[in-house]
Amino acid sequence: MTTRQIGGLAATVEVGRVETLTPLMRRITVTGAGLRAFADVHLPGDAVKVALTAQGRSAELDPDDRSAPLHERLAAAGLVTRVYTLRDLAGDTAFLDVLLHAQGPGAAWGVLARPGDRVTIAGPAYGHAADPGAGEFVLIADHAALPALAETARALPAGATAHAYVALSGPGEAQKVVSPARVRAHWITPADPGSVEERTRALLEAVRAAPWRVPGTRVWAAGETGLVKALRRYIRRDLGVPREHARFSGYWTRGKDLDAADLAAVPEELRAAYEAFGYTDNHVIEDIEPSVDLV
Structure with missing residues (x-):
């Protein structure tokens, strides 16, 4: 298999439709002219980093800003990223499927994202x-x-x-x-x-x-x-x-198990959303840079 492990594109896209595929999987449709550049270099299984607040809200950075590396600008803005596979990428539209399988910004985004949100993505990477x-x-x-x-x-x-x-x-x-x-x-x-x-x-x-x-x-x-x-x-x-x-x-990778104090600190809106989607995993997701060919 041929693999590309890193990409150098960035774009700000808009959330279109948010739908429930299964009880624990949300599909977020994103659109934007910037996706066309991703489509030009697309490999199957490509993923993108999505900029989010620590509470799981969509976040936007200037995709054309080259004053500092993206990870430095994210840190300076107090933002995090989560990585999602580009599904059905065609022209200026793609799907991002978000699994609600543990606490953290990614799962929170899956329940809090709304049509009209603007969010910055970077990549593509990890396709093959x-x-x-x-x-x-x-x-x-x-x-x-x-x-x-x-x-x-x-x-x-x-x-x-x-x-x-x-x-x-x-x-x-x-x-x-x-x-x-x-x-x-x-x-x-x-x-x-x-x-x-x-x-x-x-x-x-x-x-x-x-x-x-x-x-x-x-x-x-x-x-x-x-x-x-x-x-x-x-x-x-x-x-x-x-x-x-x-x-x-x-x-x-799995992070710590949540105790009662951790769960009490979850915002009410988010806790209600978790319960509505039947959360089963009582732990935090520790996001990592996806690694190819683990040793």
Whole structure:
């Protein structure tokens, strides 16, 4: 697989439609002429950084300001970023799918974003192109990486065969995976889907039980950092899949569990929104720079 790990574009876009795909997944449509430059260099699975306030509100910076690196300007403005896959990028429109699976600015944005909000994005990054000559693929993701898995599946070569394994954070969360390849999706919902440990265990068990055809199989895996490292050990070391045939990306890592004081400090508007969407994970997401080929 060919991978691009960094991009140098920035644009301010407008939130159009906000819709509920599943109980825990919001889809935020963004539009703007600046997206056309992203489309010109797009690779499947590309992601962008979204500028947010620490409370999860849309935030705007001048995308043409080159007076300082973006991360310095964000810090000076008291802003943070969260990373989301560009879905269905076409011209000046794209979708950003936001999973409401733990406390933090990203999930807050998923429930607080409103049409008309303006938000700055930067990227693209982390996209990749599947080997057009490969015939067998295995795609693995936790719920947070499902949008990236779906975009990856859309770009698989026609006639190829793929198995997709996805650990979900709750019931009713499966989505249709569209692809020119023949994809069989395996949706994994453990008895306690709100537990990161249970989701990790269930997904690893499913992957170990998969009908692997190692010679020539291409592997794509993304999700929580600890999960992806365990997958990498099994797939590279135990199965012997060569490095050039596998891609592993850590998307996020678990932070501290929330105590009563933490929960009481959550703004009422946000707490009500969390409860309405059936929050299951009582912990904070520690955002990380998505890492390709974790060691």
